[in-house]
Amino acid sequence: xxxxxxxxxxxxxxxxxxxxxxxxxxxxxxxxSWYRQDPGMGLRLIHYSVGAGITDQGEVPNGYNVSRxxxxxxxxxxxxxxxxxxxxxxxxxxxxxxxxxxxHFGDGTRLSIL
Amino acid sequence: xxxVMQIPQYQHVQEGEDFTTYCNSSxxxxxxxxxxxxxxxxxxxxxxLVKSGEVKKQKRLTFQFGEAKKNSSLHITATQxxxxxxxxxxxxxxxxxxxxxxxKGTLLTVNP
Numbered sequence: 055x056x057x058x059x060x061x062x063x064x065x066x067x068x069x070x071x072x073x074x075x076x077x078x079x080x081x082x083x084x085x086x087s088w089y090r091q092d093p094g095m096g097l098r099l100i101h102y103s104v105g106a107g108i109t110d111q112g113e114v115p116n117g118y119n120v121s122r123x124x125x126x127x128x129x130x131x132x133x134x135x136x137x138x139x140x141x142x143x144x145x146x147x148x149x150x151x152x153x154x155x156x157x158h159f160g161d162g163t164r165l166s167i168l
Numbered sequence: 169x170x171x172v173m174q175i176p177q178y179q180h181v182q183e184g185e186d187f188t189t190y191c192n193s194s195x196x197x198x199x200x201x202x203x204x205x206x207x208x209x210x211x212x213x214x215x216x217l218v219k220s221g222e223v224k225k226q227k228r229l230t231f232q233f234g235e236a237k238k239n240s241s242l243h244i245t246a247t248q249x250x251x252x253x254x255x256x257x258x259x260x261x262x263x264x265x266x267x268x269x270x271x272k273g274t275l276l277t278v279n280p
Contacts, residue, residue: 085266089270094272095272096273097258099268102267144211151265151266152267153199153264153265153268154198154199156216157203157211157213159210
């Protein structure tokens with residue numbers, strides 16, 4: 055049972071490049087979400103999904119796109135990377151509503167934008 | 169901005185000393201969760217509190233939820249070097265049970 059798997063673990067991009075951060079879970083969780091973590095800022099919610107085909111914005115959605123075509127996968131897309139998007143990105147999943155259920159986190163993707 | 173405020177931001181203790189971190193919300197929370205993140209790691213769920221005045225213990229860790237369900241605390245008795253990490257509280261965003269909002273965390277360092 056792998057839990058929540060994120061790839062890649064590290065990535066360096068140039069400003070303006072695009073990329074997709076992958077997230078997959080094998081726990082049959084309906085709820086999935088993406089957070090970014092910056093020094094002194096805690097974890098901030100980017101986007102979330104309550105099930106396949108349903109996504110919504112979190113606190114800091116600008117510059118990011120998501121889709122949820124299957125229960126298992128929830129990729130995060132950066133269409134045109136900016137230095138302000140340098141951060142550690144965590145994917146999380148849970149049963150039911152995200153605000154009321156324990157979150158299972160992946161190991162994170164450390165992203166640097168030059 | 170952040171719904172939940174957490175203090176202190178940093179705490180350095182000698183091994184064997186106690187440690188407490190506090191979490192405060194401007195709104196009543198249906199529940200509050202606590203997570204631990206080791207340096208270089210990912211947040212790991214510790215516990216969820218739901219009831220007013222609830223107290224739960226996990227070995228040397230004691231978690232409390234305030235009577236008004238607006239504040240919470242995590243107390244560690246006799247810290248060990250394995251307790252090092254950042255402790256986060258998290259609660260539902262006002263008006264949405266689909267969004268979990270995290271405090272900024274308390275970084276605990278322990279001097280052996």
